[in-house]
Amino acid sequence: MKTSVKKIVTAVGASVALMSAGQAAADIKVGIAGPMTGPVAQYGDMQFSGVRMAIDQINKAGGVMGEKLVAVEMDDVCDPKQAVTVANRMVNEGVQYVVGHLCSSSTQPASDIYEDEGILMITPASTSPEVTGRGYELVFRTIGLDSMQGPVAGNYIAAQKPERVAIVHDKQQYGEGIATAVRDTLKDAGVDIAMFEGITAGDKDFSSLVTKIKQANVDYVYYGGYHPELGLILRQARQSDVDAKFMGPEGVGNKDINTIAGEAAEGLLVTLPPSFDQKAENQQLIKAFNEKGEDPSGPFVLTSYAAVQLVADGIEQAQSKDPYDVAKALRSGSFQTPIGTVQYDKAGDMKSFEFVVYEWHSDGSKTPMN
Amino acid sequence: MQDLLYFFQQLINGLTIGSAYALIAIGYTMVYGIIGMINFAHGEVYMIGAYTALIAITGLTAFGIAWLPLVLIVALICAVIVSSSMGWAVERVAYRPVRGRHRLIPLISAIGMSIFLQNYVHLAQGSRNIGFPALMDGGFQFGSADSFQMSLSYMQITIFITTLICMTLLSLFISRSRIGRACRAVSQDLRMANLLGIDTNRIISATFVIGASLAAVAGLLLGMYYGSVDPLFGFIAGLKAFTAAVLGGIGSIPGAMLGGLILGVAESMTSGYLSGEYKDVVSFSLLILILLFKPTGLLGKPEVEKI
Incomplete structure (x- = not known):
């Protein structure tokens, strides 16, 4: 008897909770998943700052179809296991649109869950081709692909006519993918690749690797991976008088590399999305960021802003909150965003997205090459 | 000639990292020698040493003190004090209450302590990499400038010399001093030493403090050598040092030194x-091979069942 009373109370409680959830659903929940903590949390900061600004401005301008956007923020630490947990929690929260994740190795497992559960996902940072390469209907991105970034880097190096090039990567999906793309481009250009070698992410001692690079007497070293390892490699290479030029993908292009490598970061080449914050048509938005005391110059701030805007515009265009309708609208339409005009192909990739080669300086600033 | 220089360069790289492994390995081996447990939180004590040294260096630089020997000595003293009190506290809080129980219990307690310390530093210092200022640049160059040049940096020399000094002091301490003699007695037979009037609790604490101080020295040196620290700094280093200790024969101090050097050179x-x-494949295969063919390690003594 007692248990059945308990059951009834639970059932009533649950239905009350459901009803109140039903009322709150007048808002549109947008899930934001990215690293708030962990070794690459600074990229998460860019993402969250862009997303919050977009939600703020869209709500101030009257919301989407008369409803307000509400952010549901979760931390995936850029860890594939955590990302899956976060994705499941998003499902439980009743989120229908997710802006995230950041690291390709997190985005990929999470996107399996979103696709199965009918949640639309736009990643503002994952560049691995596999994210959109599996024929998913609900997976989009507001950034280019490794397969675009690799050739940009490869062609740049090839154009400098180096005698020998070394390629190093961290054996992770992002790093190795991009390093392979660079190697293929260089091979096609007929450049001699003296070494292609993996390191262990999280390692600290690169003295043997640096010695090997020195012995190989290369002109360029391309590193596929993130800044904590490259920072140490740069620093240790500098101490051993390696005079090769280093280059890396956007995963190394943030100010934390300066705190690790110090002076050795001067002259590092980085492929980054173009500085959207320098574009004339974005100046009003940039002012809004500056007024909030936030830095809009990070590579993922405005891609994250654009991702939220695309969710909102997609809903407006489809005149429906069903993620499948929104996905259809995104594929058929053309949208004005701070990262330019966005048009999607069938896979969910932008039809055009360019990467630019920058030279990094030891004070954390960068200047475009060309 | 060039190949020879390359070989020597890799040898130097290996010996540098190997001597640091040896410094950390001492902590594992001494604790095992005395109470027969593996202190898995030792890697974290080393990490905390590196953080303390970094904080001290940053603090001194902020006050405008930049005279290198002074900065290094102050950083070293701070690191040793904080780490050794950490080593003492860990033993007091996590190991002493469970001492004498089943062997697994202190082991689990140690792993718990390691996770706790790692996350504590995550909270207190943030999870990002923090860079050490470059204090000691430059070094000696060998070989002609237009081909491969072997370099021996001042930092590497400092690591060799400091390790050598620490090891000599430790050997003297263990063989000559009163506490050292007590340490040896306790490691031979804890209960008998107790009966003969040795305060074994104090000796065990002393062991933890000595191990932690050497780890702090390694923390300062390696932090400066690599150039950055993060809260996971101690995990891999601890694992490697543990391997070195087992390789050389756990419980044996010269074994830890030898194991560290062999491991470092094998890696490089x-x-x-x-x-x-x-x-890592090679270094851990080495461990498996040693355990298979000479379970007591290179310099370890076969364990005699105590009756």
């Missing part, structure tokens, strides 16, 4: 002549 030779990808 593997990444120098094979590929960096096989570095």
Whole structure:
């Protein structure tokens, strides 16, 4: 008897909770998943700052179809296991649109869950081709692909006519993918690749690797991976008088590399999305960021802003909150965003997205090459 | 000639990292020698040493003190004090209450302590990499400038010399001093030493403090050598040092030194002549081989069942 009373109370409680959830659903929940903590949390900061600004401005301008956007923020630490947990929690929260994740190795497992559960996902940072390469209907991105970034880097190096090039990567999906793309481009250009070698992410001692690079007497070293390892490699290479030029993908292009490598970061080449914050048509938005005391110059701030805007515009265009309708609208339409005009192909990739080669300086600033 | 220089360069790289492993390995081996447990939180004590040294260096630089020997000595003293009190506290809080129980219990307690310390630093210092200022640049160059040049940096020399001094002091301490003699007695037979009037609790605490101080020295040196610290700094280093301790024969101090050097050289030779990808494969295969064919390690004594 007692248990059945308990059951009834639970059932009533649950239905009350459901009803109140039903009322709150007048808002549109947008899930934001990215690293708030962990070794690459600074990229998460860019993402969250862009997303919050977009939600703020869209709500101030009257919301989407008369409803307000509400952010549901979760931390995936850029860890594939955590990302899956976060994705499941998003499902439980009743989120229908997710802006995230950041690291390709997190985005990929999470996107399996979103696709199965009918949640639309736009990643503002994952560049691995596999994210959109599996024929998913609900997976989009507001950034280019490794397969675009690799050739940009490869062609740049090839154009400098180096005698020998070394390629190093961290054996992770992002790093190795991009390093392979660079190697293929260089091979096609007929450049001699003296070494292609993996390191262990999280390692600290690169003295043997640096010695090997020195012995190989290369002109360029391309590193596929993130800044904590490259920072140490740069620093240790500098101490051993390696005079090769280093280059890396956007995963190394943030100010934390300066705190690790110090002076050795001067002259590092980085492929980054173009500085959207320098574009004339974005100046009003940039002012809004500056007024909030936030830095809009990070590579993922405005891609994250654009991702939220695309969710909102997609809903407006489809005149429906069903993620499948929104996905259809995104594929058929053309949208004005701070990262330019966005048009999607069938896979969910932008039809055009360019990467630019920058030279990094030891004070954390960068200047475009060309 | 060039190949020879390359070989020596990799040898130097290996010996540098190996001597630091040896410093950390002492902590594992001494604790095992005395109470027969593996202190898995030792890697974290080393990490905390590196953080303390970094904080001290940053603090001194902020006050405008930049005279290198002074900065290093102050950083070293701070690191040793904080780490050794940490080592003492860990033993007091996590190991002493469970001492004498089943062997697994202190082991689990140690792993818990390690996770706790790692996350504590995550909270207190943030999870990002923090860079050490470059204090000691430059070094000696060998070989002609237009081909491969072997370099021996001042930092590497400092690591060799400091390790050598620490090891000599430790050997003297263990063989000559009163506490050292007590340490040896306790490691031979804890209960008998107790009966003969040795305060074994104090000796065990002393062991933890000595191990932690050497780890702090390694923390300062390696932090400066690599150039950055993060809260996971101690995990891999701890694992490697533990391997070194087992390789040399756990419980034996000269064994830990030898094991550290062998491991360091094996690692750098593997990444120098094979590929960096096989570095950890080789070092842990070495461990498995030693455990299979000489379970007591290179310099370890076979354990005699105490009746």
